[in-house]
Amino acid sequence: MADALPPPAPFPTVRDTPLDPPAALGRLRGSHPVSRLAHPDGSTGWLVTGHALVRQVLADPRFSSRTELLRSPVRVEPHEPAPPGVFIGMDEPAHARYRRLLTGQFTVRRTRALAARVERIVEDCLDTTEAAGPPADLVRTFALPVPSLVICELLGVPYAFHGDFQRWTTAMVSTASGPADSRAAEEALTAFLADIVAAKRAAPGGDLLSGVIDAGALTDEEAVGIAMLLLVAGHETTSGMLGLGTFALLCHPDQLALLRADPGLADGAVEELLRYLSITQFEVAARSALEDVILDGRLIRAGEPVTLSIPAANRDPAVFADPDELDITRVPNGHVAFGHGGHACLGQQLARVEMRVAFPALLRRFPGLRLAVAPEDVPLRHDMPVYGAHRLPVAW
Amino acid sequence: MSRIRIEADPGRCVGSGMCALLAPGLFDQSEEDGTVGVRDGAPPDTQRATAAAAAAARCPAGAIRIGDG
Numbered sequence: 469m470a471d472a473l474p475p476p477a478p479f480p481t482v483r484d485t486p487l488d489p490p491a492a493l494g495r496l497r498g499s500h501p502v503s504r505l506a507h508p509d510g511s512t513g514w515l516v517t518g519h520a521l522v523r524q525v526l527a528d529p530r531f532s533s534r535t536e537l538l539r540s541p542v543r544v545e546p547h548e549p550a551p552p553g554v555f556i557g558m559d560e561p562a563h564a565r566y567r568r569l570l571t572g573q574f575t576v577r578r579t580r581a582l583a584a585r586v587e588r589i590v591e592d593c594l595d596t597t598e599a600a601g602p603p604a605d606l607v608r609t610f611a612l613p614v615p616s617l618v619i620c621e622l623l624g625v626p627y628a629f630h631g632d633f634q635r636w637t638t639a640m641v642s643t644a645s646g647p648a649d650s651r652a653a654e655e656a657l658t659a660f661l662a663d664i665v666a667a668k669r670a671a672p673g674g675d676l677l678s679g680v681i682d683a684g685a686l687t688d689e690e691a692v693g694i695a696m697l698l699l700v701a702g703h704e705t706t707s708g709m710l711g712l713g714t715f716a717l718l719c720h721p722d723q724l725a726l727l728r729a730d731p732g733l734a735d736g737a738v739e740e741l742l743r744y745l746s747i748t749q750f751e752v753a754a755r756s757a758l759e760d761v762i763l764d765g766r767l768i769r770a771g772e773p774v775t776l777s778i779p780a781a782n783r784d785p786a787v788f789a790d791p792d793e794l795d796i797t798r799v800p801n802g803h804v805a806f807g808h809g810g811h812a813c814l815g816q817q818l819a820r821v822e823m824r825v826a827f828p829a830l831l832r833r834f835p836g837l838r839l840a841v842a843p844e845d846v847p848l849r850h851d852m853p854v855y856g857a858h859r860l861p862v863a864w
Numbered sequence: 865m866s867r868i869r870i871e872a873d874p875g876r877c878v879g880s881g882m883c884a885l886l887a888p889g890l891f892d893q894s895e896e897d898g899t900v901g902v903r904d905g906a907p908p909d910t911q912r913a914t915a916a917a918a919a920a921a922r923c924p925a926g927a928i929r930i931g932d933g
Contacts, residue, residue: 527926571879571898576888579881800918810878812924817881 473766476504476512479541479750479775486848487716487745488792489779493517497780502764505775509544513773514766517780519787519804521764522753525776527809531755532559538754539773542851553686553693556701556811563810566694569684570814573622573676579817582621586825589617594833602863603840611711611860612638614826615703618818622702623664623695624675632660641704641854658696665691702815705747706822708849708856713741713827715846715857718839720794724831727796731828737796738823743803744794746779751853753778753807778804834864867906868913869931874899876927883928887915891928900927 480492494517496503501518516522525531535550535557550557555566572578597609616637617630625633639653665681665688672678676698681691717724727737753776761768768774782803783791806813813819831837839846840861847858870890872883879898883891890912892901907913920928 527924567878568897572894572896573898574879574881575893575895575898576881576884577893577895800921802922806880806924808924810925812878812880814879817885820885 473500473504476506478506478508479515481542481750481850483848483850486843486846487712487719487794489746489749489777489783493777493780494783497777497784502766502768505541507539507541507773509539511539511773513539513541513775514763514768515541515775515777516763517777517784518764519781519784519802522776522778522781522804523808525755525763525774526753526804526807526811528761529560529810530758530761531774532758533557533563533755533811534559537756537771537773539756539775540751540754541775542750551689551693553690553695554697555694556697560810566684566690567814569680569686570676570694570698573679574814574817576817579821582618582818583821583825585621586614586618586822587829589614589621590826590829593617594829598833603861604863606714606860606862607707607711607857608638608859610826610830611707611714611857612641612703614710615706615822618706618822619699619702622676622698623661624668624673624677625664629660633657636660637699637703641707657699658692661692661695661699662688665695698815701813702818704854704856706819708747708854709741709745709819709823710826711857711860712745712747712855713823714830714837714862715839715843715860716741716745716794717827718837718862719843723794723796727827728831728835731832733796734824734828735820736798736801737827738820739801739803740794740796740798741823741827742805743782743788743798743801745855746782746803746805747855748778748805749853749855750775750777778807834862836864838863867908867932868916870902870905870907870916871929871931872900872902873927873929874901876925878925878927880924882922882924883919886922887912887919890916891919 480490497517503515505513505515536547555563593610593613597604600609616634636653636657639649668678668681727733755774757768757772759770785791806816840863849856877899884893890904892903920930
């Protein structure tokens with residue numbers, strides 16, 4: 469029989485140190501890995517912080533991903549169903565119907581075939597960085613544009629529109645633009661993606677979006693939803709990893725030196741940065757119980773929302789030795805940074821290719837890379853679902 | 865050592881590519897929908913058996929089973 473639980477408490481978001489999850493999450497993982505959560509709208513739910521339990525929930529179809537059933541642990545939001553095509557917020561069979569249209573495009577083989585294009589994009593962005601400084605804001609010149617331009621490739625965005633596309637995607641994910649600007653950018657992007665979908669229908673290309681439209685018997689609304697999902701899922705996240713990953717390496721000069729000396733360590737470095745940084749800090753990994761479920765001795769009732777803490781799971785000492793150490797040679801590395809179960813990140817192999825190319829290229833280009841401000845002065849995305857650096861001023 | 869036997873269920877597979885990433889000699893992904901295929905179901909050496917176990921452990925869909933050969 470499990471012991472009595474503490475009363476529902478608000479979700480911990482305050483970090484004592486920039487690269488570690490809130491300490492309260494680690495304490496909960498040790499004492500009550502399934503605990504009661506108080507949502508800002510007054511309702512209550514559950515918070516899961518242990519690695520094995522997070523995996524268990526993410527792989528259990530009794531926990532729904534339907535957007536209208538989920539609750540944010542940090543803000544009050546409308547509870548609307550996912551738009552057509554936005555399958556991240558759907559359960560089976562709708563989810564699989566869309567996902568299966570895309571899985572063939574994100575295989576290890578296909579994403580590796582994109583490596584040459586990614587290398588070109590990374591070098592172009594490094595040119596921009598070099599021309600901008602020193603000092604330069606690596607988020608603006610490198611971390612944001614690299615994934616944005618890779619998505620241009622996937623969606624077959626004509627070169628002439630790359631500038632517009634980058635401006636809108638940046639405005640959509642950056643807090644510097646303010647909520648009104650973000651909304652305007654999202655509307656502009658939606659209209660633009662509708663134009664792209666129409667163009668691909670008329671004249672299909674070799675890009676992923678053309679392939680999906682060709683295979684899928686999709687409505688225009690569904691195709692635009694899929695395109696928007698790929699953009700939202702692939703941009704802010706990879707961008708966050710490139711910026712924060714560079715920050716983490718600069719804060720751990722021994723690890724940076726290891727990677728610089730042996731680019732063959734890049735695969736392991738990427739896995740470890742994914743684990744250590746776990747940038748999807750809330751909202752991204754969420755479920756809602758469709759029926760009563762006993763989890764770790766606790767009764768989760770049908771209808772109750774569940775928040776999964778990826779950062780807490782990826783620092784679980786039951787799975788990782790010295791979990792709070794950044795060790796780019798860590799083997800094995802069974803992190804859940806890309807989730808688990810049927811909704812495991814579809815683009816994870818592409819994200820790996822982008823990071824494996826980008827980090828070594830950055831270190832190669834700038835042998836003297838360093839922060840241009842004190843580490844405590846790097847502004848961080850504390851209050852956003854995807855953690856990262858707002859800006860990363862660097863010199864070389 | 866006794867050999868192992870690898871089985872994979874494309875019906876459960878969600879196309880994450882973890883198996884093809886961790887044990888490319890043993891697993892492949894379909895060109896059409898990215899689902900798992902077994903290239904070598906009975907690897908002879910310990911190294912590849914270890915890679916197969918890692919792929920099974922990291923598979924997000926639980927689509928890979930390792931049994932005794």
